[in-house]
Amino acid sequence: MKKVIYSLLVCFTVNAMVSCKSEAKKETPIKEEVKVENKAAFSLTEADNQINWTAYKTTEKAPVKGQFKKVNITAGGEGDTAKEAINNAEFSIPISSIFTKDTSRDFKIKKFFFGIMDKTELLSGKLVIENDSLGYANLTMNGITNKLPFKYTINGKVFNFSGEMKISDWGADKALASLNEACKDLHKGADGVSKTWDDVAINITSTFK
Incomplete structure (x- = not known):
């Protein structure tokens, strides 16, 4: 019984860690590329x-x-x-x-x-x-x-x-x-x-x- 409980705790901990990592990835802001227009020196x-x-x-x-x-x-x-x-x-x-x-x-x-x-x-x-x-x-x-x-x-x-x-x-x-x-x-x-x-x-x- 102890082994079963231990196994369940391990699985729960691993799942929680994976879930946290997954959420952390989602929260990472995506940097938008800023396009810089090249203006001619003489127009x-x-x-x-x-x-x-x-x-x-x-x-x-x-x-x-x-x-x-x-x-x-x-x-x-x-x-x-x-x-x-x-x-x-x-x-x-x-x-x-x-x-x-x-x-x-x-x-x-x-x-x-x-x-x-x-x-x-x-x-x-x-x-x-x-x-x-x-x-x-x-x-x-x-x-x-x-x-x-x-x-x-x-x-x-x-x-x-x-x-x-x-x-x-x-x-x-x-x-x-x-x-x-x-x-x-x-x-x-x-x-x-x-x-x-x-x-x-x-x-x-x-x-x-």
Whole structure:
């Protein structure tokens, strides 16, 4: 009888120990893996991007300055250097974001210039860096994609692009004539001739954070 009781005690003790170990294992907290996102040193999406343009009116070629207040980076735009972030970056610019500090002028440009073009709710393109000072944008406007050559500089975290586009290279002669007609009196110079020039200067500055 004593042997039976002894055997039962041993079994009970072993079971209790196993049960405790099992419960202890269940109570051990599981460490969750924390995924660390590798952020690029230079990002166009997070940069301060300013897109300025200068058009010209009258025979004397008086400048009319404006800008686009919004640009979307649709592909690329990141890198270990500013040049890497710029090269092959794809973008789109809503025409609705045009701004010249004159609401009447903004309305006319949207309606009588861009509104005459084909599929031009957005300007879109891709930036290509060729060497340490030159590049081009494959710019799509009026349903036509064409190269817009530019010169650029990089000073620290500031990228600056300057180029000049001819409206006729994007088949937008009718749009230009439409705008000139809408602004006929405003585009007259001292000689009484109303003129809207075909060339537009483009200047883009991206300041990386």
